[in-house]
Amino acid sequence: MPYTTAQLDALKRALATGERRVSFGDKTVEYRSVDELQSAIRTVEAELARQTGAMPKRQIRLTTSKGF
Numbered sequence: 001m002p003y004t005t006a007q008l009d010a011l012k013r014a015l016a017t018g019e020r021r022v023s024f025g026d027k028t029v030e031y032r033s034v035d036e037l038q039s040a041i042r043t044v045e046a047e048l049a050r051q052t053g054a055m056p057k058r059q060i061r062l063t064t065s066k067g068f
Contacts, residue, residue, distance in 0.1 A: 002051060003044045011041045 007024050014022045015037050021030045022037075031037040 003047050005048065008041065008044045008048060011037065011044060015041065 010022050010024060014020070015034070020032070020034075020037060021028060023029075031040065
């Protein structure tokens with residue numbers, strides 16, 4: 001089943017309000033933790049990006065030192 005932006009918005013709204021229960025039409029999902037909800041958001045975002053052909057954003061961090 002392809003994800004929709006409405007589902008992503010509902011997940012983000014639940015995260016912002018502190019809710020762990022999200023309803024999509026006639027289905028309701030209750031997440032056990034905030035981490036699980038955030039993981040669901042990342043999954044839906046990645047799938048939506050893949051459906052539209054957009055590449056996911058990546059971040060590269062460099063740390064340097066003089067070696068002292």
